[in-house]
Amino acid sequence: MTLRNVVYVLAAIAVVSLALLLVPQIISADMQLEGDLRTIVTWAFWISFIALIVALFQYRNVPGAREVEVEGPGFARFLFNNTASGLFWLPIRVFLGVSWLQSGLGKLNNPDWTQGGTALRGFWERAVAIPDAPARPAITYEWYRDFLNMLLNANAETWFSWLIMLGEAAIGVALIVGALTGIAAFFGAFMNMSFLLAGTASTNPIMFSMAIGVILAWKVAGYYGLDRWLLPKLGTPWRPGGVFVRQRAEEAEV
Secondary structure, rough: OOOOHHHHHHHHHHHHHHHHHHHHHOOOHHOOOOHHHHHHHHHHHHHHHHHHHHHEEEEEEEOOOOOOEEEEEEEEHHHHHHHHHHHHHHHHHHHHHHHHHHHHHHOOOOOHOOOHHHHHOOOOOHOOOHHHHHOOOOOHHHHHHHHHHHHHHHOOOOHHHHHHOOOOOOOHHHHHHHOOOHHHHHHHHHHHHHHEEEEEEEOHHHHHHHHHHHHHHHOOOOOOHHHHHHHHHHOOOOOOOHHHHHHHHHHOOO
16 A cells, blocks of 8 residues: 555544544534444544654655645744744743743642642542533543543542643743743643643633744744754754764764
């Protein structure tokens, strides 16, 4: 089977499984998939979707694969590529960093988070609860409720709370100092989305939107920070930086 056919098959599985999850719910709440069937379809969607992204990334270099040749606006090129725009992203980056650092340190100083994760368990229990009609549950998507219930049944709050606390603090420090800014912003957006899926709005919509901008501007968002030196040294997975190029050259000489 060619790579193109693999892409088509994975796309078909992802579309059909997503339709099975969403279309019945749109028509009527009583038509939703339930139990093991819903779990199987949910896993089929996520596995096929992630595999599709990987296959598409590999497909980009296949002869015949086309790119849309439409030049973007100059302002967008400036905002996401010009080092001067780093001054625009600097206050946004620092705001996000301080917010994450304060959140992480606040949890680290809270015994309900550090001693057994009771605060996190309480949050999960409130999120998965299904109130009596006509009130709507906090979680909209059943697959996310199933995920949180799995964590609750495994008593995962004892270690997951530390993952959240240290993750928030690490994201905050990385964004403040501008170290691997795009990666830090990605994990920050991922946590924002996790809180949103659990039904918690708060500042998450604003922080998520800002984080997406920083991710898109990863090349310059940390220019007025450590990325000014880190990115040329480390490079990217598709183009290694000076450290790895020098290391390969030394290994070739041996």
